[in-house]
Amino acid sequence: WAAGGGVMHACGHDLHMAGLAAVGRAARTLELPVPLLALLQPREEGVDSGARDVVEEGGLRGVDAVVAAHVQPQLPAGVVAVTPGPVNASIDEFVVTVRGQGGHSGYPHTVTDSVLALSNVVVALQQLGARRVDPVVGIACMVNQLRAGTANNVVPDTATGSGTVRTMREDDRQRAHHAIRDIARHIAIAHGCTADVEIVPGEPPLVIDDHLATRALVLLEEMGHLVTADFRSFGSDDFATYGSHARTLMAFVGTGAEAGGLHDATFLPDDSYVGLVADALVAGYCAAVE
Amino acid sequence: WAAGGGVMHACGHDLHMAGLAAVGRAARTLELPVPLLALLQPREEGVDSGARDVVEEGGLRGVDAVVAAHVQPQLPAGVVAVTPGPVNASIDEFVVTVRGQGGHSGYPHTVTDSVLALSNVVVALQQLGARRVDPVVGIACMVNQLRAGTANNVVPDTATGSGTVRTMREDDRQRAHHAIRDIARHIAIAHGCTADVEIVPGEPPLVIDDHLATRALVLLEEMGHLVTADFRSFGSDDFATYGSHARTLMAFVGTGAEAGGLHDATFLPDDSYVGLVADALVAGYCAAVE
Numbered sequence A, B: 001w002a003a004g005g006g007v008m009h010a011c012g013h014d015l016h017m018a019g020l021a022a023v024g025r026a027a028r029t030l031e032l033p034v035p036l037l038a039l040l041q042p043r044e045e046g047v048d049s050g051a052r053d054v055v056e057e058g059g060l061r062g063v064d065a066v067v068a069a070h071v072q073p074q075l076p077a078g079v080v081a082v083t084p085g086p087v088n089a090s091i092d093e094f095v096v097t098v099r100g101q102g103g104h105s106g107y108p109h110t111v112t113d114s115v116l117a118l119s120n121v122v123v124a125l126q127q128l129g130a131r132r133v134d135p136v137v138g139i140a141c142m143v144n145q146l147r148a149g150t151a152n153n154v155v156p157d158t159a160t161g162s163g164t165v166r167t168m169r170e171d172d173r174q175r176a177h178h179a180i181r182d183i184a185r186h187i188a189i190a191h192g193c194t195a196d197v198e199i200v201p202g203e204p205p206l207v208i209d210d211h212l213a214t215r216a217l218v219l220l221e222e223m224g225h226l227v228t229a230d231f232r233s234f235g236s237d238d239f240a241t242y243g244s245h246a247r248t249l250m251a252f253v254g255t256g257a258e259a260g261g262l263h264d265a266t267f268l269p270d271d272s273y274v275g276l277v278a279d280a281l282v283a284g285y286c287a288a289v290e
Helices: A013-028 A050-056 A114-124 A127-132 A170-190 A210-222 A238-244 A272-289 B013-028 B050-056 B114-124 B127-132 B170-190 B210-222 B238-244 B272-289
Strands: A065-072 A079-081 A085-088 A090-099 A139-148 A158-167 A194-201 A206-208 A226-228 A247-254 B065-072 B079-081 B085-088 B090-099 B139-148 B158-167 B194-201 B206-208 B226-228 B247-254
Touching: A013 A065, A013 A272, A050 A238, A065 A238, A065 A272, A079 A272, A085 A247, A090 A114, A090 A170, A114 A139, A114 A158, A114 A170, A114 B114, A114 B139, A127 A139, A127 A170, A139 A170, A139 B114, A158 A170, A170 A194, A206 A210, A206 A238, A206 A247, A210 A226, A210 A247, A210 A272, A238 A247, A247 A272, B013 B065, B013 B272, B050 B238, B065 B238, B065 B272, B079 B272, B085 B247, B090 B114, B090 B170, B114 B139, B114 B158, B114 B170, B127 B139, B127 B170, B139 B170, B158 B170, B170 B194, B206 B210, B206 B238, B206 B247, B210 B226, B210 B247, B210 B272, B238 B247, B247 B272
Parallel strands: A065 A247, A079 A226, B065 B247, B079 B226
Antiparallel strands: A079 A247, A085 A206, A090 A158, A090 A194, A139 A158, A139 B139, B079 B247, B085 B206, B090 B158, B090 B194, B139 B158
8 A cells, every 4th residue: 555666755644545445445335325525635734735725626515524544653553542522733833023122242231132032932932831721731832943143242133933832722722822922022022122923823723523533432442443532632634624614533543653653764554554544434434424 | 544445444443553653653752761562463353363463473572561542432522431450351152052852843742842941041041140240340141143943843953042251350251151051051951951062262351450540540631631440341352362461451532422333334533532542552651661
C-alpha cells in the first residue's frame, strides 16, 4: 500500500487511502442501507487546507456524517481510540510586534526597550494556560519565533514574537484571542511601548459527535478490537472543517511507537493496519446509519 | 576646521583635531616646563580600538598624563565638564544561547522551550541594575538582539539573545559578568534548558584622575569659562585604555542640543568651540604639570 518512489509525507496517509480502498471494494459487494461516499481530499496539511475546497465545491452536499481513521503512534499497537467531544485542537498563528523607541545602549533612560517588553509579553502569555482556560480541557500557547535588533549596542525600535495558540473549544479559542491581544498590548504599554497583535485563524477544533463515537466504540469492541475512548491530542487536523457541515468521527488507530513517529522518515507501519483502518471506517459508517 | 568632502564621523573629531592643532601651534611659541606630545590616534571607535595600538607601539612611554577634550551636546553650550572619577562606562558584549528540546507546538509537555526560557533570562537580567550594583554608580545591561525559530508551529531547539553590559567600575564589571552567567544559566535550568554565555570584553571604564580634574576645573574657571564637575554618561570611549598606563583627564565641552546629537548628520558646532576645546586641553596640561 505504501506510495512508490521512496517519497512520503510520513503521516500514514497512503495507509489511510489503502483502508478506504478496502472499504470501497467491500461496499460494492453489499446492499448498503444509505449511500457511502469515498472522500479523497487534497492538501490535508496545506494552507489553505483542502477541506475548505471540498466544502466549497459542494462535496458535502447531502452528507450527514463524515468518518475518518488516522494512525497514531502515541497509542499502543492495535488499540483504536474513539473519543467523544474535542479530540484535536484548533490552531491559529499570531504575531506580536512590540514598538518602542530605540537608541543608544549607554542611555537606557532615553529609550523604551522593545526587547524587554516583548520578553515580558512572552512570559505573561503563559497566563493563558495558567489562568484563562479551564484545565480539564487546557490550551497550548507558544511563541516559537523571536526577531529583534541588528547590533549588540543599539536598542531596536521593534521586537517581534510569533507562534501558535491551540484550543479544544470555540469559546476558549475566542477567549484566547482576546487574552493574547489584551495581555500583549497592556504589558507593552506597561513598559512604555505599544504592541500590535495579528491573529491568523487556522483549523477549528476537531469535535467528535457523541453518538458516532460511543456507537463506533461498541461496534469495534464487537469486532474484537482493543478500544479506548480516552485519547486526545493538541495536534490539529483540517478534517475539523467538516464539523461545521456534518457529524464527524475520527478514529485513531494505534501503531505503537516502535514504527517511528508521525512525519518521521522511518514511519512505515505493518500491512495489518490497513485492515484496522478499514474496520474503523466501517464502524463509523455503521454508527452513522443507526 | 570641518573635514572636506561632506564626509564626517559626526562625533566632533575634526573639531578636537583643530583644538589640538591650536594648542600645538601655541606651544611652539612657549618655553614649556614639561614636554607636550600631541597624540593622534586611529580607530577611536573601531574594534580593536586604536588606543591599544598606541599603547603597544610605545606611544605612552614616559608619559605621565593623557588629556583629551570631547564635545558633548548633552551639556549646555559653553559649559565644560571636568568630573573626577568614572565618567564613561566599560562596554562588554554578551551572547546568551539557550538550548532546549524543541518539537511540536501541539505537544508542549514533550518540549523544553528555549524561547520561554530566554524570555525569562531577559527579564531576570534586570536584576543587575535592581539588586547587584550600588545605584549611586549604576549599570546598564540590555539585550538588544533576539533570534529564535523558523516556523510559528515548531518549538525551536535554541534561542539566542545578545547585548551589552556597561559599568563604571572594574569590580562592578567583574560582578556583572559573574551575575549574567549565573542568572542566565540558572534561569535556563529552571526551565529545563541550558544556557551558554559568551562575554567579549570591550573598553574599560574611563576614570578621571582626581587631581587633574579638580585642578583643571579651577583653571578653566579662572579662564572665565562656565564649568561643572557633575557630568558622566554610560557612553564608552577607548580613551579609557590609557588609564592603565597614565593619569587621564577627559573634559567634555558642551555644545548644547541645538547643534544636533553626536553621530547625527547635522552635528556641526560653531567654530568658537575650537578655542574652548583648546582651553580645556591647556587646562589639563597645566593641571598635570602642577
